[in-house]
Amino acid sequence: MDARVTFRVLFGGEEDARKLTIESGIPRTVEDLALKIKTFFEVTEQFRLQYKDKDMDNQFMNLLSTSELEDKGTLKVVYIPCETIRSATLTEDSGGTMSGTPSSSSSQEPSDSDSYSSNDTIILSSPETRSCSWPKPFVVPRFSSCAEIMLQKGNDEFKAHGTVLCPTPKVRSDILEGLAEEIIKYTAYPGDGHLEEVAKSLIQSHPCLLEKVTRTGYCGWKHYLKIKMMNFRTKLSDQCS
Incomplete structure (x- = not known):
């Protein structure tokens, strides 16, 4: 059916x-x-x-x-x-996604300009988060053992049959966490071009994560990354406050 x-x-x-x-x-x-x-x-x-x-x-x-x-x-x-959006409290669910309704605080994704806050200024001025210039090319880091095992199997399956991987919420969260930790080494406020470069590099390194229904093949990952970096900045600023 x-x-x-x-x-x-x-x-x-x-x-x-x-x-x-x-x-x-x-x-x-x-x-x-x-x-x-x-x-x-x-x-x-x-x-x-x-x-x-x-x-x-x-x-x-x-x-x-x-x-x-x-x-x-x-x-x-x-x-x-x-x-x-500005007045909403941003929280991330276990899968690293945001809700599509305003009644859920995890649904909001402000624009780059809207995401700046007084707490974020602490992170922006911290030398630990801006120690290096943006890498060319961006190198995708290794993720958790669980994620790496699933990605290896997924890549093998994609190479053999062209089957894309649908990662579990835990694995997707591990991937986004690893990428955010790598991004924060260079900038707390990655631009749209930076996020696109990271998402594209992710698909190139792990083709099993390709999104066949999107125009570029990685629009969803770029969207997830933008939200993840917002929450990552919030989490770090809370730790510093």
């Missing part, structure tokens, strides 16, 4: 409706669905998702669970104002 589903996604209103097809079926969580929308349509702003509720005369309601969704349903992207 074909699990493929298609959604009509509204960006602001009926005048900007786009089609989203997900071959693997309805995502298990709202966070996973939000990430697919971010990567497929290359959305950089933060948003929450709404869906048409049949029990409410097809009015748009905030999406809290993907169990509310069905094939060929309509979703609406509602952008979150910068003021809301």
Whole structure:
């Protein structure tokens, strides 16, 4: 049975409706669905998702669970104002992802300019975090033993059959942690180009992590890294305070 589903996604209103097809079926969580929308349509702003509720005369309601969704349903992207993002408390879940709803504090990903805070200034001025110039090329570090074992098996499988790896939340978190620790050696505030370079290097070193549904093959990893670095700065500043 074909699990493929298609959604009509509204960006602001009926005048900007786009089609989203997900071959693997309805995502298990709202966070996973939000990430697919971010990567497929290359959305950089933060948003929450709404869906048409049949029990409410097809009015748009905030999406809290993907169990509310069905094939060929309509979703609406509602952008979150910068003021809301700035006032939110940023936390990271066990898989290193962010929620797509404003009611969850782990859902917010401010822009590069919005992520600067007084606590972050401590990290920026710390010599331990800015000891070297940015490396050319960026060398992907070794990760935890568990992650390295899974990546080795995944790379072998990709080489033999072209099968991509779907890392567990723990392994994905280990990968992001390792990359963040390497990035922080050079800068606490990596730019968009830096993050793209790191994500691209990750896919080149471990082709099994390729994202076949995204334009570049690593849009999702770049997005995860941006969030991870924000939380990494927050964690370090808390340690220094």
